[in-house]
Amino acid sequence: MSRNKILITGASSGLGEGMAKTYAAQGRALALCARRIERLDELKAELGAQASQIATAALDVTDVDTVPVVFGALRDELGGLDRVIVNAGLGKGAPIGTGKAHANLDTVRTNLVGALAQVEAAMEIFRAQNSGHLVLISSMSAVRGLPKAQAAYSASKAGLSALGEGLQAELAGSPIKVSVILPGYISTDINAGVKTKMMTERDAGVAALIAAIESERNRVVVPRWPWTAIDLALRHLPASITRRMV
Template sequence: MTVRQNILITGASSGLGAEMARQFAAKGRNLALCARRIERVDELAGQLRRDNPGIRVVTRQLDVTDHDAVFAVFRDFRAELGRIDRVIANAGLGKGQPLGTGYFERANKQTLETNVLGLLAQCEAAMEIFLDQRDGHLVVLASVLAERGAPRTLTAYAASKAFAASLAEGIRLHHGRGPVKVTTLKPGYIESEMTARAPKSPLIVSTEKGVREMVAVIEREPATAFVPRWPWAVLARLVRMAPDWLLRKVM
């Protein structure tokens, strides 16, 4: 297994991004952390340095909808650490309202700008670095919701995650067996700021447990993976085959 020493994580101020930072730091990895809420990122970085002496943690403020800033921040991280071995494109937004109800500007547009164009910028910036290094691992956070369209407040979000899955697959297919690896992660329900606003589900797992499986999968560098694998690898197949009336009822 290739050890990716210098790991860049976007959206690292809370939730899955912050917990991934904690777990990779415990493995002795150097981290480049960025998010809009830089005060939270800096607080996390201080904690990681105290708990894991010897690792390097560098931080930057970044809103991924500022596309020029994405390229600048990724390049700065590379210059500071010497190289970037893995980029985890985690930054995302979970706002959403049914289409046609007056929330284009306040919810759906913001979700697509972050999860589609913001993700594209992250992938472009990461691949620019990896192609120059002739090595690297790109991890794209999609969702189990990428498998089908979704009704109500999930419509725009699910569509953005379908884009994420397709984009990552396209990059992976383009590079084949080359030196750049691409992994698409499709998480189910894992506790985070995003899921805190959703109705409680008996399928939800804690942030620590869910991210532990995410990190294990990322280290293996598969093409794609559902996390946690059980029950989502099975449920995803059922979702793809489910009739429309059932999805309207359960989603």
């Protein structure tokens, strides 16, 4: 099924920007949201000759009352939405109990509460249309709880994955599809400072992400190597082993 009208949150940088550029090159219609409207306007000017249509809107996903208003306005501007990619995210954090609760609370507000607000808004549109593809950009960190500064981030992404799984159970066999995508390390701002040999270059990571989204499968780990093997290990090996992996 062709999904020509696509809304992407967190589209001003990183994976969101990469997805916007790829879909624009395919001639699709895009609704791009992010807090930095000036960067979205730059992106619109850059991609306008390729995409069939581009609409932009400033959006802070933690302003939960504004999310459905913005989504509704963008739907109206594009004449409907075929796919919503819940991508906006925050990666800051600190070891729990070290006096930096604000960093962990901000991460959970953005990655889980803000994501739920996006899911609510997207699903209201899709239920009215009786069609659509909801894409949740989770993380490999959702597979097993991570320690120290990544604990809250890991928990927020696990919650997002659970939201997707619940909707998949509810909507099985319906015209509304839900995909949970779990990226490993891809070279973006959110992974700045991470030193690992498993880091994937951004363009390759975006290509893998787009392929996963287009498959419309329920759950996809990207890039496939080495993260499929790591996913299996984290899910099935005992904690005595996996704690040394994380």
